[in-house]
Amino acid sequence: MAVVTRLTWSEEKSLEKMLGNVSLRLLYKSSVHESDIHSMNEKCTHQRPTVTIIYVGIGDDINYISKITGATKHRNSLLVELRTYKPCVDFVSEIRILLLGPVGSGKSSFINSVKSVFQGRLTRQATVGSDVTSITEQYRIYPIKDGRHGKYLPFRLCDSMGLHEKEGVGLCMDDIPYILKGCMPDRYQLNPSRPITPNHPNFIASPSLKDRIHCVAYVLDINSINDLSSKMVAKFQQIQKEVLSYDTACVLLLTKATNCGEIFQGNFSNMDKPMTSQSQIMDASKMLNVPIYNTFVVENYTSEWELDPVKDTQILFVLRQMLRVAEDFFEDLP
Numbered sequence: 001m002a003v004v005t006r007l008t009w010s011e012e013k014s015l016e017k018m019l020g021n022v023s024l025r026l027l028y029k030s031s032v033h034e035s036d037i038h039s040m041n042e043k044c045t046h047q048r049p050t051v052t053i054i055y056v057g058i059g060d061d062i063n064y065i066s067k068i069t070g071a072t073k074h075r076n077s078l079l080v081e082l083r084t085y086k087p088c089v090d091f092v093s094e095i096r097i098l099l100l101g102p103v104g105s106g107k108s109s110f111i112n113s114v115k116s117v118f119q120g121r122l123t124r125q126a127t128v129g130s131d132v133t134s135i136t137e138q139y140r141i142y143p144i145k146d147g148r149h150g151k152y153l154p155f156r157l158c159d160s161m162g163l164h165e166k167e168g169v170g171l172c173m174d175d176i177p178y179i180l181k182g183c184m185p186d187r188y189q190l191n192p193s194r195p196i197t198p199n200h201p202n203f204i205a206s207p208s209l210k211d212r213i214h215c216v217a218y219v220l221d222i223n224s225i226n227d228l229s230s231k232m233v234a235k236f237q238q239i240q241k242e243v244l245s246y247d248t249a250c251v252l253l254l255t256k257a258t259n260c261g262e263i264f265q266g267n268f269s270n271m272d273k274p275m276t277s278q279s280q281i282m283d284a285s286k287m288l289n290v291p292i293y294n295t296f297v298v299e300n301y302t303s304e305w306e307l308d309p310v311k312d313t314q315i316l317f318v319l320r321q322m323l324r325v326a327e328d329f330f331e332d333l334p
């Protein structure tokens with residue numbers, strides 16, 4: 001087969017013009033030469049500067065490209081909004097969001113996901129894993145940095161030990177009011193059977209409004225909603241009463257969704273494999289008594305190497321909604 005370019009004469013000329021009036025010569029064509037990166041390298045190294053042209057097919061590829069382009073635009077506008085975000089009241093410099101949920105529901109992974117989007121690369125600062133008891137054993141208040149050398153953004157994500165249906169395992173229920181009020185210091189070593197006391201040397205005795213939790217996110221694995229034991233549901237109800245008594249805003253975050261992009265666009269059709277459905281989301285919202293408009297789905301970064309604009313968009317959208325819900329809390333203050 002002849003080694004001739006697929007570019008039309010005018011495409012070739014405009015490419016040459018774009019590159020600074022150079023003259024192009026075809027060195028390698030994957031349909032003629034061996035179609036692997038090594039043979040391409042062999043043909044093209046020790047040559048003058050080279051240009052690689054990749055043709056994408058029509059159909060699925062076009063849909064994929066338009067999906068990624070749309071998501072990238074949306075992601076970038078959410079990033080701009082969150083980078084310039086300021087709490088609506090002067091007396092609170094930053095919003096604190098607490099993640100509460102069963103062991104292994106994806107709380108720490110969500111924090112890593114948010115941090116990653118702002119860093120522009122995947123970071124795994126919060127320890128993540130799978131065990132019957134919680135992997136997270138310290139109470140952590142994570143700041144979010146805009147880029148590796150950027151400023152800190154005015155919101156923090158608070159990570160805690162996972163809840164467990166058994167007493168004496170997982171986050172101690174008596175710790176929750178102290179966390180909500182802002183008495184618990186960063187890096188406090190949680191003890192499932194012994195709550196923090198005001199005698200602890202780092203106990204924050206007189207927390208101000210800025211130290212307290214402004215929004216609680218109940219985090220649940222969407223695939224295990226129907227497996228929640230009655231004891232766990234009872235624990236949630238107890239926590240919700242507590243949260244309500246402090247007038248703290250709350251949202252429900254459903255993790256491990258499988259088709260976030262589609263859900264995000266309100267597209268629940270065209271599902272040829274078992275995927276997260278609208279009814280799963282509605283069941284979870286009813287079970288925890290959190291309105292559907294404050295119920296969000298997310299697919300955290302877990303084993304990926306690179307960021308994905310569709311995932312980024314979903315993660316930033318959820319974060320933006322959490323901040324909006326927290327702002328409603330301030331509006332309601334006496």
Ligand SMILES: Nc1nc2c(ncn2[C@@H]2O[C@H](COP(=O)(O)OP(=O)(O)OP(=O)(O)O)[C@@H](O)[C@H]2O)c(=O)[nH]1
Nearest residue numbers: 104105106107108109128129134135136162256300
């Ligand atoms: N597929 C998938 N896996 C997830 C997602 N989020 C978390 N995981 C996985 O679920 C497991 C638990 O995640 P963690 O982030 O450690 O959960 P956690 O709620 O912090 O758990 P504890 O600290 O033990 O209470 C890990 O193996 C994660 O990789 C998600 O959205 N999708």
Ligand SMILES: [Mg+2]
Nearest residue numbers: 107108135136
């Ligand atoms: Mg954790």
